[in-house]
Amino acid sequence: MTAKRSRMSAKDRKTVILDVATGLIATHPWEDVTVAQIHEAAGISKGGFYHHFTSKEDVLTAVLMRLADASTAAGQAVYERSEGGPVARFTTFLAATARWELAHADQIMGVIRIALREGNEPILLKLEQEAQRRATPLMRTLVRAGVEQGVFDVVDVEMTVDLLQRAWRLRWVVLAEARQRCAAGDLSGGRALLEQRLQLEERMTSRLLGCTNTPVRMPDPEEFADFLCSA
C-alpha cells in the first residue's frame, strides 16, 4: 500500500522517475529492471508511473536523452567565439570540450558505468550514436574550414570525422583507469597513462587530419591533474 498520496508537478515527478531509473540501470542490465522496481523506487503506483510514461521503453529513451545531454560537449559555444585559423580553432575546440567534460566528470563517469555494464550494450550503442550525431555537424564544419584554408589534408571529411570520434572514444575509460592508479598510490603511473593516451590521440588526430604545417594539439595533461587526484 503506497503512503498517503503525495502530489507533485508532472515535471518534478518525471525527474524523480528518471533519477531512480538511471540509478537502477547503473547497477542492473536494463532488461532486468522492471516497471515495478522503478515505480516502487519512485514512491508511486504503477498507474502513476504510466500516467507519466507510455511504456517501459519510453523511460529508457528519456534516460538516454538525459545521459546524452550529459555527454554533449559545450564546444559549439566556444567554437562560435574562438579566433585564429582552423588549426587554432580546432585546438581551442578540443581544449574547451575537455574542460567541459572535466567539469562534468561525475556525470560522465556515471554514464560510463552504465554503458559499460554487461547487458547494457544496447544502451552503449545508442549513447555513442546519439553523442556522435550531436558532435558530427560542428566537427565537419571545423574540418572543412581547415581543408579550405589548406592546413588540413583529409582523405574524406565524413569518414575522417567518424574515425576521429572513434579514435577518441576510449579516452574516459583510460582516464578512469589512470585515476584508479593514482588512487592506488601510483601517481607517476597514472599520469604517464594519461599523457600516453593524449599523445596517442594527438598524433592520430594529426594523421587523420593530414596537418600540413602545425599539428592540432590535444589539451594539456595538466588540465586533468585535479581529476586524477579526486576521490
Added chain:
Amino acid sequence: MTAKRSRMSAKDRKTVILDVATGLIATHPWEDVTVAQIHEAAGISKGGFYHHFTSKEDVLTAVLMRLADASTAAGQAVYERSEGGPVARFTTFLAATARWELAHADQIMGVIRIALREGNEPILLKLEQEAQRRATPLMRTLVRAGVEQGVFDVVDVEMTVDLLQRAWRLRWVVLAEARQRCAAGDLSGGRALLEQRLQLEERMTSRLLGCTNTPVRMPDPEEFADFLCSA
C-alpha cells in the same frame, strides 16, 4: 496440436531451429520474436524447443555465432601462404578477403539485412564486435610486419587496426546500394559508387598505415562486376 511426432537428430533439429530463428530476425526485431513463433515455425513443441536450447537468449547467441562465422574472412589461410613484402601481403590479404566475401555475398547480405533492421542494434553491435575480435589478431600481425620492415609508419598498431576496421565497415552497405542502382538501370552510377568507395577506403588505409613507399591497394573494382549485375 502438433503433427504426429517426427524425430530428427539433435544436430539437424538445432539447425532447423536456427534457420527459422534467423529468418524471423531478418523480418522482426529480436525482442518481438517469441519462443512460440520459433518453435511453431520449426514444427516442434515448446518443450521440444527447450530440449535443444536452454533459453531464448541461448538461441540468439547461437544465431550470432553462425552469422559471425559467415562474415569471417578466409584471410588467415591466404596470409599464411602469401609471398612478398608486407605491403604485397597486405594487398593480397585484402584481395582474398574481398573474393571470399563475394563468394558468400548472399550470406553477407542476409547478415546486413538482419543487423541493420531497426530494433536489432544490439545484434549489430555484437556482430561487429565478434567480427572485429576475429579479424584483429591477423591484422595486427600484418601491420606489425610492415612496421618492422619500415614500409608502414603507424601511430599505434592497435588503434590503427581498430580504425581500419571502422573505415571498412560500411563497404557492404555501399555495395548493396551500388547493386540497387545497377538493378534500376543506372549501371554507370552503380559502378561509380563502388569505385569511389574502394578508392576512398584505399586512400584512408594508406593514410592510417602511413605507407612510405608503395600504397596498399584495395581489390580491383572488376572483381565486383558479377556481384553488381546479379539479381
Added chain:
DNA sequence: CTTGATTACCGACCGACCGTCGGTATGTAA
C-alpha cells in the same frame, strides 16, 4: 524377439511482467 536405457519430443501449467482501466484524491479557476 524382448527388455531396458536413452533421448527427442509433448503440452498443461506456473510465475513474472507489462500495460489497462475504472476509479479516487488533490488542486485550481470560475
Added chain:
DNA sequence: TTACATACCGACGGTCGGTCGGTAATCAAG
C-alpha cells in the same frame, strides 16, 4: 461552492518465458 483538470491508485487481463511430468521413438544388449 462547484466543476474541471490532472496526479495518482491498484485490481485485473493478457502475454510470454520457462518448467515438469509425461509419452514416443530408437537402439543396444542379452
